Amino acid sequence: MASPTSSTQTERRVGWLTLLFGFAAAAIAAVLHHSLWAAGLAIGSVLAWLNFRWLRRALDALVVVSTAQEGREKPKVPVTTYLAALCRYGLLGFAVYVIFVSLHVPLGSMILGFCALAAAAIVASVWEILRPAD
16 A cells, blocks of 8 residues: 555644644633633534545545646536535534524634634644655
């Protein structure tokens, strides 16, 4: 079996770092007796992780479509690709709304949980700079 490419390793690293950072922040909030904030941080980081996975799948599909049309002057992207992106954001927004309304989890905590993805991407990028794959 061939070894995974550097980009695949980086994508995996971003995925687990997102959850690690989000759950670490949630654990700190829980220790400080802010249970609703802890729940929001955990929920936000899980939603960020799902968003990242869905985005990765969408980009992989786009690459397949693009390479299949190599040599064409104007490659065509299926409308379903755009609809999937819109549905992804709609579903995430709906999930945040339902959680906010039904569980009364602070919206700010879920937004900060989403920021775990940005922190993970930064750490994974620095990791790649400091330890480049051969």
